[in-house]
Amino acid sequence: MRKIVISIGGSVLVPNDIDLEYAKKIANFANELHEKYQLCIVAGGGKIARKYIEIARNFGASEIFCDLIGIEATRLNARLLSAIIGKNANIEPPRDFVAALKALNFGKIVVMGGTHPGHSTDAVSALLAEYINADLLINATDVDGIYDKDPRKYKDAILYERLSVEQLVDMIKSQSIGAGKYKLIDILAAKIIQRSKIKTIFLNGRNIENMRNAIQGKEFVGTIVENK
Ligand code: UTP
Secondary structure (H helix, E strand, O other): OOEEEEEEOHHHHOOOOOOHHHHHHHHHHHHHHHOOOEEEEEEOOHHHHHHHHHHHHHOOOOHHHHHHHHHHHHHHHHHHHHHHHOOOEOOOOOOOHHHHHHHHHOOOEEEEOOOOOOOOHHHHHHHHHHHHOOOEEEEEEOOOOOEOOOOOOOOOOOEOOEEEHHHHHHHHOOOOOOOOOOOOOOHHHHHHHHHHOOOEEEEEOOOHHHHHHHHOOOOOOOEEEEOO
């Protein structure tokens, strides 16, 4: 059975408040995929994480303290998604990859959040994909894939249909690491994707039909990371 890891960006799941309509759609989709694939979902922290991190930082909390707050927010979102998915999902979000693999082998849809301070849930999803030897890693964000510049700011931004993993690493290597501050993905995620050669696709998490096409090997809109 093919193994799939989907990283659902907090910007998709919790753009402002929790997007319940979207959460229900992604939960239905997870149950559909569960019939054919071994599935793991890693939930991002979104606005909830950012709000809490910002307040803690304003009161002088250290970056690691803020990361830990972010991790709690991602686990809160993971728990909620588990509840919406229902009986096919694990009840307790795994706190590490060993527990995640156990739940997966038990026949569950694994829904988890963060693990350790110092990176984002994108890195968690890449590490998890490497650990379980996933066939596909999907990074579901709020834009259609990877662009040459920020598509939210620039109307003429061009979407890459394909991008080498070296280009990806190059694009983000100067990005700073800070709680709640990762943009495209974090450098750890990119380096893990590079070393393990996981087949990775970036696409818009809001378009479920498009995600289904990507998983089924049909035509889709997004960016394929080429990793030879
Ligand atoms: P996210 O993965 O949601 O971070 O985790 P992000 O990329 O900054 O935000 P989105 O995806 O656009 O919503 C939220 C925060 O939680 C901490 C980091 O501070 C991260 O920015 N975190 C998360 C960790 O420190 N470790 C983890 O394993 C996961």
